[in-house]
Amino acid sequence: MNRKLANIVAALGFAIAGATAQAHAGELADRITSGKSIRIGFANEDPYAFPDSNNQPVGFVNAIALGVLKQMGYDNIETVVTDWGGLIPGLQSGRFDMATGGLYILKSRCESVTFSEPLAKVTDSLIVKAGNPKGLTNYEDIATKGAMMVTGIGYSNIEQAKKAGVPDSQIMQVPGQTEILAAVESGRADAGATGYLLSRSVAGKSGGKLEATDPDAMPGSTQNWVSIAFRGSDKDFVEKFNDAQKKYIGTPEMMKAVEAYGYDAKLLPGDKTAEWVCANR
Structure with missing residues (x-):
């Protein structure tokens, strides 16, 4: 291979390598x-x-x-x-x-x-009225007691609740935590479902009207x-x-x-x- 041809081959090699790197x-x-x-x-x-x-x-x-x-x-x-x-x-x-x-x-x-x-x-938790009058601690409680649950649109809590037997008719979906707080405070929902940190945060904004349930009451499958x-x-x-x-x-x-x-x-x-x-x- 002469020098000119070798230079062309080398140049093509660099070009191909560069194109491959760019493609990735x-x-x-x-x-x-x-x-x-x-x-x-x-x-x-x-x-x-x-x-x-x-x-x-x-x-x-x-x-x-x-x-x-x-x-x-x-x-x-x-x-x-x-x-x-x-x-x-x-x-x-x-x-x-x-x-x-x-x-x-x-x-x-x-x-x-x-x-x-x-x-x-993190682990899931529920937001309930102070004193937890309906005794809701996990998704199974919501299913068996016919309670209404509220959670955010697209939240993983929807999947977890359905796995525990909560039907669509007992799941209210809202845009976010402000609406979850309002739904539980007004009584339109019996419990809000989120991760524990968010439950604690939302309940803390209620002026003592709401509380977050113990995340340990949730099954291990809700750990995320x-x-x-x-x-x-x-x-x-x-x-x-x-x-x-x-x-x-x-x-x-x-x-x-x-x-x-x-x-x-x-x-x-x-x-x-x-x-x-x-x-x-």
């Missing part, structure tokens, strides 16, 4: 390379993720996400606030790049999005893992995000960042992987 880069990696912001999407779900008075991202999921991105060297962040039911559709449609709203990893969701490794472990959702095409970025998150989770810096939202050592995710949770939840 997801939409988010392309945005970052072109200098665009990373758009994080979330709803108003205190203490998971919500906007402050200046529309800035707060809540423990946002705190962890921003901490990990900072470790990766990224600080060009854009906030997109949506309703809970719009998190996965908004991610899929390209409205934002990461859903930091406090989504549980569920098999049904794993078919639509790619989750980062878990960042918190919170994660951040990405588009399936951004798996290249998710791998790098997971590497950075592994180094950040549980550090003094992280624990200080989430302390104000009630996140403590009990909520650390443990050793379960996103792959395991996708297969088992």
